[in-house]
Amino acid sequence: MIDPTKSVVIFSHPRSGSTFFQKSLPHYYLGEMFLKKIQINGFDDRGMLNNYVKGEPTFDSYENELERRFKLYSHYTGIKPVSIKVHLIMKNDQIINFLKKQEDTQFVLVKRENKLDTFWSNLISWHTLDWHGPVKQTNLTINRVIFNMVIDMMRSYRTECDNIKSMFDVKEFVFENFIKYPKSDWFNPAPTFIQNAKEATTITNIDEVNQWIEEAKITEIVY
8 A cells, every 4th residue: 555644756667557546646646747747736837858859948958957846846745745657768867866865755666467458558659649548549550660669668667677676665556456446545546548458449450560569579578
């Protein structure tokens, strides 16, 4: 279980169920505050990484913008317990070093046991760039370049998870379990909907993709 009286940092990977997990906690919701945009209890502030890509920085550097967010995080944790999520594929030393200094904080690693379902959800999301909404695109042709990118990402997850577990005392939560958790003093299941699942999307080159999957041995990927 999670202590509702202490702030929690959720380490995760895309399509692991981490957003559902975070929104089911009673903590003040800071979303992915150290990543692409500030999300405070569901409201977006200004962009971050995306601003620098567009050439419209909100600060003179990415590092300085992160420092501003660290101060904002410390401000909120001084008032009430908060939740924040950090996708491991987007972490950096600046974020990790800051988190190591946080006392009286819970660290969680969220993962999904069914690697094939995780893969399909990632694959469809990277094609549609739709991460947190109901399925919109029902017909999709899978691109081999994106397929290979997602495979490489998933293969890196194990190393990333091992690294986090060596740096933090983490509690592990598995999607297939917590999706069934009943309401309690620390968990109030957030609304769910079908999103980016293979069952809801017609893959036009499914036979070809299944052959790629067999060659890649996705089900053997463990983390």
